[in-house]
Amino acid sequence: MDCSREIEGKQAHDPIFINNNNKSKMNHHHNKSSSPPPPCIYVAGPVIVGAGPSGLATAACLKERDIESVVLERSNCIASLWQLKTYNRLSLHLPKQFCELPLMGFPSEFPTYPSKKQFVDYLEAYADKFEIKPRFDQTVLQAVYDSTIRFWRVKCVGMKEGEETEYMCRWLVVATGENAEAVVPEIEGKEDFFGDIRHTSLYKSGEDFRGKKVLVVGCGNSGMEVCLDLCNHNAMPSLVVRDTVHVLPREMLGKSTFGLSMWLLKWLPMQLVDRFLLLVSWLMLGDTARFGLDRPHLGPLQLKNLSGKTPVLDVGTLAKIKSGDIKVCPGIKRLKRYAAEFIDGRLENFDAIILATGYKSNVPIWLKESEMFSEKDGLPRRPFPNGWKGESGLYAVGFTKRGLLGASMDAKKIASDIKRCCEAEAKHHPMTTFTRSLLPATQSSSSN
Numbered sequence: 288m289d290c291s292r293e294i295e296g297k298q299a300h301d302p303i304f305i306n307n308n309n310k311s312k313m314n315h316h317h318n319k320s321s322s323p324p325p326p327c328i329y330v331a332g333p334v335i336v337g338a339g340p341s342g343l344a345t346a347a348c349l350k351e352r353d354i355e356s357v358v359l360e361r362s363n364c365i366a367s368l369w370q371l372k373t374y375n376r377l378s379l380h381l382p383k384q385f386c387e388l389p390l391m392g393f394p395s396e397f398p399t400y401p402s403k404k405q406f407v408d409y410l411e412a413y414a415d416k417f418e419i420k421p422r423f424d425q426t427v428l429q430a431v432y433d434s435t436i437r438f439w440r441v442k443c444v445g446m447k448e449g450e451e452t453e454y455m456c457r458w459l460v461v462a463t464g465e466n467a468e469a470v471v472p473e474i475e476g477k478e479d480f481f482g483d484i485r486h487t488s489l490y491k492s493g494e495d496f497r498g499k500k501v502l503v504v505g506c507g508n509s510g511m512e513v514c515l516d517l518c519n520h521n522a523m524p525s526l527v528v529r530d531t532v533h534v535l536p537r538e539m540l541g542k543s544t545f546g547l548s549m550w551l552l553k554w555l556p557m558q559l560v561d562r563f564l565l566l567v568s569w570l571m572l573g574d575t576a577r578f579g580l581d582r583p584h585l586g587p588l589q590l591k592n593l594s595g596k597t598p599v600l601d602v603g604t605l606a607k608i609k610s611g612d613i614k615v616c617p618g619i620k621r622l623k624r625y626a627a628e629f630i631d632g633r634l635e636n637f638d639a640i641i642l643a644t645g646y647k648s649n650v651p652i653w654l655k656e657s658e659m660f661s662e663k664d665g666l667p668r669r670p671f672p673n674g675w676k677g678e679s680g681l682y683a684v685g686f687t688k689r690g691l692l693g694a695s696m697d698a699k700k701i702a703s704d705i706k707r708c709c710e711a712e713a714k715h716h717p718m719t720t721f722t723r724s725l726l727p728a729t730q731s732s733s734s735n
């Protein structure tokens with residue numbers, strides 16, 4: 288069954304339709320400029336922006352309900368964050384049962400924490416199974432709701448200059464992720480530093496830094512893991528810790544800390560689970576403050592719940608800090624040619640700096656809407672679990688600060704909602720050709 292028959296009955300099986308004849312119709316909506324308007328593509332089903340795990344999960348859940356979607360992706364592959372912007376030693380931070388996408392589990396032979404390659408292989412197999420074929424090299428520059436025609440207009444640019452396309456759709460699913468753009472902080476004297484400065488999105492392996500003194504800025508999961516990787520490649524890392532941080536063992540009492548926390552939360556209040564986690568962490572890791580890693584006042588789960596700040600799950604970094612292989616430093620005051628001056632006045636030489644300073648959403652750059660998404664942080668304004676749906680057919684997947692588990696929950700809700708909309712519209716406006724084009728083919732033809 289195919290739910291994406293082309294508007295005005297011209298499209299057979301393709302979910303999209305390039306309308307070469309519509310230019311004159313579109314002209315009065317298009318900005319008056321000297322260059323001709325971009326080709327306009329009507330999409331009968333939803334347009335999903337982003338072919339990461341969230342976009343793929345949504346496309347699969349829609350497919351299961353016989354709704355074809357068009358997935359637009361700025362890079363040339365699926366899961367570009369995982370394939371292009373992560374370090375080689377990365378594996379899933381959480382056990383696989385908390386990271387699988389809807390409708391298809393991980394292969395049973397995969398380890399508890401699949402490697403980056405295994406995770407990417409799984410996503411490739413997922414896209415194949417649900418026949419998801421994203422349109423690559425399509426960067427969405429702007430999406431705006433046109434209330435006169437009640438369609439979203441999604442403007443994309445391709446690889447070549449001037450290669451612009453406009454997609455028009457009834458539903459727009461934002462799946463560009465919480466990690467769309469690297470956060471690169473301003474550091475005084477950055478331009479004076481002679482060594483290599485790079486964000487973790489460009490860090491692959493400690494191999495490139497063998498024998499070098501490297502300053503890693505940021506003590507989240509990535510910063511901690513990059514330090515460990517540098518140690519394992521005989522580099523000499525120092526870790527800048529400006530903030531308080533919860534470091535927990537990845538496993539406790541023979542179970543994953545994440546799984547155990549989820550289980551305990553079923554029976555106990557969050558504050559009590561936090562106390563338990565901190566007690567076991569103290570028994571297993573000792574007092575982290577002794578090594579320069581002060582804990583926040585709020586417990587790890589409460590903090591995650593209130594601010595979205597994820598605790599660090601230790602995979603061996605703490606042992607290297609204890610042994611002195613990784614030094615802990617305070618905030619940087621300024622950089623000099625080959626050195627960093629810290630806020631405590633200490634000056635130390637470094638060959639390179641890795642910025643493990645995180646990522647941010649890019650939604651405010653391209654989505655011309657400010658009700659659903661905050662312009663400040665590019666995340667949905669309504670807190671979890673209500674941030675997935677906006678007005679006028681706008682949806683968000685993967686912005687819950689709850690990783691792949693949150694993305695899967697969003698994807699299922701979005702697909703059900705769009706299906707319900709399709710059916711309701713078809714029922715209430717049975718005569719319009721457009722509505723008929725949204726129905727599964729069998730239903731559509733029976734109403735003819």
Ligand SMILES: Cc1cc2nc3c(=O)[nH]c(=O)nc-3n(C[C@H](O)[C@H](O)[C@H](O)COP(=O)(O)OP(=O)(O)OC[C@H]3O[C@@H](n4cnc5c(N)ncnc54)[C@H](O)[C@@H]3O)c2cc1C
Nearest residue numbers: 337339340341361367368379380381427463464685690691
């Ligand atoms: C190092 C690291 C490890 C992680 N480990 C885990 C883990 O173990 N478990 C877990 O649950 N989560 C983990 N996460 C969280 C992570 O965010 C998710 O795993 C997952 O990648 C989120 O999927 P997503 O599809 O929402 O976003 P992304 O994977 O970031 O995908 C978004 C896609 O949108 C595309 N895009 C962005 N802007 C545009 C645009 N304007 N036009 C077109 N396309 C665009 C991007 O190119 C990208 O392909 C980790 C994150 C990082 C950085």
